[in-house]
Amino acid sequence: MHFQAKLLATAVAWGLATAAPAAAGLDTEAASNSAARTLGCGLRDFWRFASTLSHQAEVYFPGSAQFAQYNERWSNVEPPAVNITILPATEQDVVEIVKIASGCNIPFLAYNGKHGATTTLGRMDWGIAINLRKLSSVVIAPTGDKVTVGGGTNSKVLIDALWDAGKQTVTGSCECVSYMGPALGGGHGWLQGHHGLIGDQFLEMNVVLANGTLKTINANSDLWWAMNGAGHNFGIVTSVTSSIYPIAHANWAIETIMFTGDKVNAVYQAVNDHLHNNQPVGLVEWSYWMNIPEISPSPVIELYIIQEGVTVVDPIYTAPFHALGPVSATPRTGTYRDMSGWVGIALDGPPCQKTGAANPRFPIYLPAYNATAQEEVYAAFAAATAAPGSPFANSLFLFEGYSTQGVAAVDPLSSAFAFRDDNLLLAPLITYTPAGAARDLQAKQLGNQLRQILHNGSGRSQMHTYVNYAYGDESTEQLYGHEQWRQTKLAALKTKYDPNGRFSFYAPAV
Ligand SMILES: Cc1cc2nc3c(=O)[nH]c(=O)nc-3n(C[C@H](O)[C@H](O)[C@H](O)COP(=O)(O)OP(=O)(O)OC[C@H]3O[C@@H](n4cnc5c(N)ncnc54)[C@H](O)[C@@H]3O)c2cc1C
Ligand SMILES: *[C@@H]1O[C@H](CO)[C@@H](O)[C@H](O)[C@H]1NC(C)=O
Ligand SMILES: *[C@@H]1O[C@H](CO)[C@@H](O)[C@H](O)[C@H]1NC(C)=O
Numbered sequence: 053m054h055f056q057a058k059l060l061a062t063a064v065a066w067g068l069a070t071a072a073p074a075a076a077g078l079d080t081e082a083a084s085n086s087a088a089r090t091l092g093c094g095l096r097d098f099w100r101f102a103s104t105l106s107h108q109a110e111v112y113f114p115g116s117a118q119f120a121q122y123n124e125r126w127s128n129v130e131p132p133a134v135n136i137t138i139l140p141a142t143e144q145d146v147v148e149i150v151k152i153a154s155g156c157n158i159p160f161l162a163y164n165g166k167h168g169a170t171t172t173l174g175r176m177d178w179g180i181a182i183n184l185r186k187l188s189s190v191v192i193a194p195t196g197d198k199v200t201v202g203g204g205t206n207s208k209v210l211i212d213a214l215w216d217a218g219k220q221t222v223t224g225s226c227e228c229v230s231y232m233g234p235a236l237g238g239g240h241g242w243l244q245g246h247h248g249l250i251g252d253q254f255l256e257m258n259v260v261l262a263n264g265t266l267k268t269i270n271a272n273s274d275l276w277w278a279m280n281g282a283g284h285n286f287g288i289v290t291s292v293t294s295s296i297y298p299i300a301h302a303n304w305a306i307e308t309i310m311f312t313g314d315k316v317n318a319v320y321q322a323v324n325d326h327l328h329n330n331q332p333v334g335l336v337e338w339s340y341w342m343n344i345p346e347i348s349p350s351p352v353i354e355l356y357i358i359q360e361g362v363t364v365v366d367p368i369y370t371a372p373f374h375a376l377g378p379v380s381a382t383p384r385t386g387t388y389r390d391m392s393g394w395v396g397i398a399l400d401g402p403p404c405q406k407t408g409a410a411n412p413r414f415p416i417y418l419p420a421y422n423a424t425a426q427e428e429v430y431a432a433f434a435a436a437t438a439a440p441g442s443p444f445a446n447s448l449f450l451f452e453g454y455s456t457q458g459v460a461a462v463d464p465l466s467s468a469f470a471f472r473d474d475n476l477l478l479a480p481l482i483t484y485t486p487a488g489a490a491r492d493l494q495a496k497q498l499g500n501q502l503r504q505i506l507h508n509g510s511g512r513s514q515m516h517t518y519v520n521y522a523y524g525d526e527s528t529e530q531l532y533g534h535e536q537w538r539q540t541k542l543a544a545l546k547t548k549y550d551p552n553g554r555f556s557f558y559a560p561a562v
């Protein structure tokens with residue numbers, strides 16, 4: 053265990069100054085946990101406990117620069133609160149930390165890319181951050197058809213390592229998120245039209261359960277079903293082995309077509325008619341609404357049409373949009389690895405920065421666009437974000453129309469991901485500078501109003517949402533599926549594997 057002397061001093065001083073927390077009494081689990089018995093259960097005992105971890109593990113307490121850095125999050129509305137940050141360096145470290153934390157009833161949470169934004173995280177008001185950044189590794193099997201990825205590996209690290217080997221797989225599209233964070237909720241990415249969700253690629257994984265047991269599981273485990281869609285609820289994944297594929301199309305092209313808001317109805321009618329009608333596997337349609345005052349006093353519509361295996365997007369897809377009178381149309385050519393940059397979510401892109409902003413999203417899955425509802429929701433978004441002095445001026449409305457053949461091809465009964473039939477993922481992202489509870493409430497009401505307009509336009513009675521974009525006020529049915537059997541199955545697995553709800557801060561399944 054490596055401590056900088058200064059940190060150790062901080063730890064001791066902090067420990068002595070802090071009364072043992074009330075919730076930290078020994079319970080029955082702890083009685084069988086020798087570490088807890090020997091070292092005690094108070095948070096102040098953790099500097100001693102840390103000495104049982106591997107030499108490369110690190111422990112940080114409030115007051116250190118590292119603690120502050122490792123606790124910066126992408127969104128700051130109801131973030132989790134922690135009192136210790138531990139960086140395990142080995143799988144066994146994770147086992148030890150979970151054993152003692154569980155045994156001592158100390159809340160804990162896996163920290164990875166720190167883009168988790170759901171407000172349920174705020175239910176963690178003290179405890180241990182288990183920061184997985186040291187469990188970063190990518191090992192391609194000699195057979196070339198699978199990769200073993202450490203539980204703390206960033207998406208871009210994986211994408212680049214595979215690319216160098218002539219391989220690729222489904223990952224999140226954004227470079228700054230972790231591989232596991234998106235994957236455990238199903239996970240969307242550029243290649244899902246070919247291969248399915250990120251979680252659909254899983255072959256085997258090592259997971260530390262709530263009681264600190266390390267298990268290697270595959271499709272033969274009853275837990276397997278849950279890990280693809282509701283996985284955040286069941287353990288800490290220390291490594292996963294996933295399918296990989298030869299690079300099928302190195303070259304990709306995009307056309308970025310910008311419109312002013314008066315075209316909203318026509319644009320989304322055309323998206324339905326020309327892009328989503330028989331959308332081929334290699335075609336992706338995205339759009340953003342955002343305020344660019346130099347171009348328009350109302351939010352602009354930035355439409356992205358992306359195609360694999362070409363140097364120019366086929367005019368059959370772009371011509372209908374040119375005919376609508378865009379502000380601009382900009383073609384670009386490059387490779388698979390340029391795409392995240394084209395849509396602004398590369399490592400250096402604005403949405404990848406941790407600026408202290410609040411970034412709640414209000415997701416909804418839909419089968420298709422309703423041009424009338426798009427017009428209605430545009431008016432509401434414009435009124436709230438483009439008004440002079442709006443605190444929400446930097447908000448972004450996300451419209452993601454990935455191809456879905458690979459997702460739909462997987463048996464819907466086979467995993468906890470419940471919404472394989474939906475084609476679109478929409479979400480207002482209400483960005484603002486935190487300014488207290490009233491501002492948070494205003495943002496929540498706005499986001500829910502926008503989402504409700506879209507829902508009303510769907511003609512559906514039940515709303516479908518995405519766990520990884522969830523605001524935190526969604527029902528378990530809206531997150532994990534409205535079928536009774538899904539709810540029953542999830543609840544039974546939760547009772548079996550996590551009876552005390554240790555893994556219930558992020559999008560809890562029950
Ligand atoms: C800019 C941006 C782009 C995004 N792009 C995509 C995208 O392309 N596709 C997509 O599907 N989603 C995307 N998302 C949503 C993304 O899936 C979630 O934000 C997710 O929570 C990010 O995971 P993280 O590791 O970065 O964040 P974290 O906050 O570190 O992790 C989120 C939660 O996941 C759990 N967790 C993380 N690692 C592990 C592990 N190894 N074992 C067990 N539990 C773990 C923990 O409960 C944690 O609270 C994006 C989000 C942002 C902000
Ligand atoms: C843990 O941290 C939280 C948030 O900073 C604080 O309110 C709480 O008092 C701390 N608990 C202990 C036991 O130090
Ligand atoms: C959604 O529809 C209901 C029922 O028609 C209506 O009462 C409600 O105002 C609508 N919500 C929004 C945000 O438009």
Ligand SMILES: *[C@@H]1O[C@H](CO)[C@@H](O)[C@H](O)[C@H]1NC(C)=O
Pocket residue numbers: 422423424425428505508509510511
């Ligand atoms: C589209 O949305 C509008 C506005 O909410 C609604 O009146 C209409 O019924 C919707 N159309 C369909 C086909 O659901």
Ligand SMILES: *[C@@H]1O[C@H](CO)[C@@H](O)[C@H](O)[C@H]1NC(C)=O
Pocket residue numbers: 261263264265548549
């Ligand atoms: C930990 O939980 C798992 C899953 O419920 C169970 O199989 C295992 O026996 C438990 N281990 C201990 C030591 O209690």
